[in-house]
Amino acid sequence: MKHLFILPFLIISASNFKLNAQKKQIHLIGSSAVSGQSVMATTFSFENPLYKMIADSLSNSIYFTTRKYDFATKRYVSVGSCGKIEADEDSLHWFKNVTQFELNNTAQFLILSNANKSSGYNKNFGYDQINFPGKIVHVNEKLNVALVISNNVNQLHAHELTTGNLLWSSDINNENNWNDLTYVNDSTIIIAASGLTSINLRKGKNWEIKLETSSKPKGQIIISENPIISKATIQSIETSNIVNQITNLASNILVDNSTLFFADKNSLNAITLDGKLIWQQNLKNYELSQSIISIINGELLLFNLGKAHFGDNTIVYGKPFLIKLDKTNGTIISDQNSKLETVFDFVKLNHSVLFANKKGISTTDITNSLFESIIELDERKYGQFKSFINPDEYYAEREGHIVPLSFINSQLVFFVTNNDKVYGVSNHKIEYEYHFTELYKKQFDVNRAVLLKNGLKHFLVSKNFELLTTINSEEMPLFLNNKLFFSDKKKLHIVSFQNK
DSSP: OGGGGHHHHHHHHHHHHHHHTSEEEEEEEEEETTTOOEEEEEEEEOSSOEEEEEEETTTTEEEEEEEEEETTTTEEEEEEEEEEEETTTTEEEEEEEESOOEEEEOSSEEEEEOSSOEEEEETTTOOEEEEESSEEEEEETTTTEEEEEOSSTTEEEEEETTTOOEEEEEEOOOTTOBSEEEESSSSEEEEEESEEEEEETTTEEEEEEEOOOOBOOOSOOOBOSSOOOOOTTOOOBOOOOOOSSEEOOSBOOEEETTEEEEEOSSEEEEEETTSOEEEEEEOGGGOOOSEEEEEETTEEEEEEOSEEEETTEEEEOSOOEEEEEOTTTOOEEEEEEOSSSSOSEEEEOSSEEEEEETTEEEEEEGGGTTEEEEEEOOHHHHOOEEEEEOTTTEEEEETTEEEEHHHHOTTOEEEEETTSEEEEEETTEEEEEEEGGGOEEEEEEETTEEEEEETTEEEEEETTSOEEEEEEOOSOOEEETTEEEEEETTEEEEEEOTTO
């Protein structure tokens, strides 16, 4: 009978050894600007660098993965671990080796995924409790549904999230990735892939309209100097590893009352929620790439970026242009080719769109037939344009306080150039200047304060714009249970503000 206790003892011992092998220490990580006292962190050290980290407010826990990085190939490899830290006690609750490193937190499971497999891990004990035969690309916990793409890239499967049971399978062309995904009601989503597909998450495909969102290269591929801008209006999802196609020749999905608007490489389409085509405007003469559609002053606006994807690269594809249309019938009201050869960034204002490249900023008045004017940037004076910045998210020192740029002047549009300068523009004039390295980028609100970042440090600033604490870390932290969790290569720092 003695031998019956050997295996459980070995399992418990091995588990304890693995937990104890992760070093837990106390590190100096900053200082209080109010009291002058040192800010100390509880620090865990791991064998491999931190890869992903998410917070679970229901269990007051942090889940994370570590992953080995091969410096010779400059790639991550499938060697690493997953763990759970209890925020109440700053303790490593469980820690185990894994080969899946993408994290998705649900109420019942911690989902770990790679390109070929997804697993639901028991959140209390860290073992894989349920498996899905592919990559989970979307989760709806309320409906208990996980959408999965398996090795057959043109099949979409819906599984019950809590059991893994298959609900339905459907053909859907995922080879070009999902350009966008949007909900039209609680249970129905629209996916923009190689066309538009309407799906009831519990029952399967409602309807599908095939459109073209990719193309084979016909000439020289020009790599863009700047990547495609990720705008909040678009939820793109990687579903394929195919690299020989030019992709992202499509717009976002725009829902206006009971009408869907979507542009592929050939046309702009208005479609009812039950899949009936209202009108289709031919755009073959415009060489559409990735584009943004929106409604301004009751009229439909299509802004073409002149960018696309080829493998992992953003490429130049055509030129930027703007088209204004009647949203009821698709009639083109006006169009305007940009004087700028390529777009680096853009920002929408109330009645206009500003977009820019490294040599100038274009202002387009939507209410005046897309009239366009250019603010030229003298490179010797201003440097080359890099991007617009949100004045609510960047702070500057002003009379002993740290205040947002919008607090200084709410009328300006701010942008940064490659000489690390920030300028404000209004009425076609550049009126303000800051050193970009002197600005503080907002991370998020922390209780009655704001966490900012500048270079290798974070700064906690009160709502009255007074500096409270300085923390030495360049990584974006998580905030949970009145604590900040910073990843730092092979370390994870926990800073408590319970008594600060």
